Amino acid sequence: MPRFELRDPQLGPVAAKVTAAERLTPRDAHLLFESNDLLGIGVMANAANQRRNGIRVLFSANQHINPTNVCILRKTCVFCSFARTPKEEGAYTRSLEDVYAEAEAAQNGPTREFHIVGGLHPKLRLSYYTDMIRGLKERHPHVHIKALTAVEIAHLARIEKSTTRKVLEELQAAGLTSLPGGGAEVFGVAVRSTIADRKLVAEDWLQVHREAHELGIPSNCTMLYGHVESYTDRVEHLTMLRDLQDETGGFLTYIPLAYHPDNNELGDELGRSGTATTGFEDLKNIAIGRLFLDNIPHVKTHWPMVTPAISQIALEFGCDDVEGTVVYERVYHDAGAETPMMLSYEDLVRLIHGAGKEPVERDSLYGMVRTFAPDDPIFDPEHERPNTSATSGDLVQLVGTGRA
């Protein structure tokens, strides 16, 4: 049984629960957010993570694709730096041929996942996305497709005068494997009306994920922190995610997302341009996510937002997933992120090794693709490209739904 050295005596009862692998209450989560005992929180989260995942740290060879930045909510999601109105400078919508050309990077690299998200275009129909997914699968049959946030799914259902379930079914039939976790932001009504007034409300976001899970489509979940939300808002948000996971077991990973204030109205209003979240906040959000979301198998750090350096330290704070190669990151770079646009496969393996952990390449469904012995040359000829004949059915599944 681990015993934790704590600087904040208020955390004693929380530590006792972590030691006994008992579920934390929303009040416990509140205490953790209020505490400045970052190392104490981190050591507890590290223990909870190691109990579940050992020293294994996952990454994926993925490529982000953003088909359009045109979005009908451009004026009301005031935290967003990515979206444009159709006629605004910088607005773009890619043809399918453009998307396929960009995806060609997968041809010579080890890409195993396309992560596809974008704006809510007023005219693009569902067929644009199903054709895109089919086209990508034809060209890259071994690559998983993780595509469209719950907000995009609901938007397509409105355009098609259909239901979100039917949209999900059509996307699944085209080859969609899983859903990303974006669009959740913070569920609280007051926060949502301040930063994303016309965005899909909490219940509807959760319902899309519930339907996806019922259809056998796993998904991720997120929380955007560091803007106007209070600790109470964060705890309410995390509780709603945990409740849905109790019901469906369909979330694979939780990703806390750091708000970036550059090039968006909210940053101007808050007078915070250039000041992103602190490393202290980033690590605390990772650690509390691991401690409170005891039913979600993995906690991921999104290095394009918090920097590869903070992501590496996060591996001691309850995190077991460092995202992936990404290749083209536009959403947070438009918001002022100064991180690199991509990390190479080798960079990721070294980053994980450098933290004294065991790197494991995973696929979209958290199936194990490859492990690395410490003296393994990262790119030996045998492994220069992924084993394209492997399917997730062949792979060791890392997913579990029991509590940490």
Ligand code: SF4
């Ligand atoms: S956050 Fe998403 S929905 Fe909101 S404006 Fe940006 S792209 Fe559109």
